Amino acid sequence: MISFDDVDKSWGPNHVLKKLNFHVKPAEKVSIIGPSGSGKTTILRILMTLENPDEGIVTVDGDELWNVERGRRIRRETTQMKLTRRKIGMVFQQFNLFPHLSAIQNVMEAPIQVLGMSKNEAHERAKGLLDTVGLGEHLDHKPPKLSGGQQQRVAIARAMAMRPKVMLFDEVTSALDPELVGDVLDVIRDLATSTDMTMLLVTHEMRFAEEISDRVVMFDGGVAVEQGPPQKIFQDPDNERTRRFLKAVLEH
């Protein structure tokens, strides 16, 4: 479903992705863990076309999203990129809801503007999704009136409204008060078990990653240092760096 082939990305002297080769099967749930600054989020941002790679090829669902060499895009097929991008949804650490629109308008916006849905259809779909994430009572509230956890669940509903084949979760609980994390994780757990979406999660919630992932990838210094089934990674990691990282995060 997703493939990164020899993808390179630098921020000045900071080499965040080093010839990354990374592949995700359809419907696979993959958690990406590792210390901050290790390039985890960059993987998601490249997939969402928020960042461009310096080198390499990225494909989604068989179509090229990026094909670049020394920072220059080869074969500029931007229409193709736009169509491929529609298959991807993303939920951000800071929610990024549209603050001037109500919860339901946030969810309705893209189906109307991008898929050309009628207002009624979009409303129907948005209401259904907001019910699913437990916000059926807050349809007309604007984001500033909602708690962080509620905002993040609206953001998940908003991404789901486009029926993406691939969902990207970028540290979606990191900005939340601890008592609000559970509700958001419940929603993601539901999605993981009830849909065949391909899911990519960058997360610090190790127990959650262990529970819902098919595979866990440990990232450090721009490379995947180890990957495998969650039980293997969390119980019996082969790599020394993985062991040290897990020890540090699981101890406190």
Add this chain to the structure above:
Amino acid sequence: MTWNSEFALSILPDLLRGLWITIQATMAAITIALVLGLVVAVVRYLRIPVLSQVFGFFVLFIRGTPLLVQAYAAFFILPHYGIVLSALVTGIIVLGINYSAYTAEVYRAGIEDVAKGQWEAATALSLPGRPTWTRIVLPQAVRSIVPMLGNYWIQMFKDSAILSVITVAEVLYVGQTIGGSEFRFLEPLTIVGLLFLAVSYPAAVLIRRLERRLAISR
């Protein structure tokens, strides 16, 4: 010179007519300034080649020269190139274009104030450029700059008096004309001042109230 109420009362209708011209000119000019300023700001924000540089120079030029000079130039020079407009229309265009250079900067500040995450969310939802601007970015950008635009509107209302030099029959022009022909400036100019105040003060109060309301709803 002592105040003559009878004289003052007799010239009031003419001055009110002048004020009405002032208000009309300001309304028309602020419309130009709000639309043109937005176009300039968006083009410069998107860094559209050539056009962006042209507008950049435009802003520099307009802000670097006095409104008075621009008004004279438009009034006396344009007709030589076959562009013959009435004094009022010339005045409105000069005032509108002049202020667009300032509103453009205000819009730009508003646009830059919109969080990066808003653009990213729009990209993640595959929203095309137009709805991203009209539905997401501009509503947020404008909200934060409404008070600033309102203040420019009041300032423009007062600056419109400059148009008297190019014979626009706005309130100051009427006052000066009366003063010149009656050899009495006390009453006409006092009333002109009071009329400006009578509009600009309530407008300022209104804008302050609007500012407060927007601050709460945010």
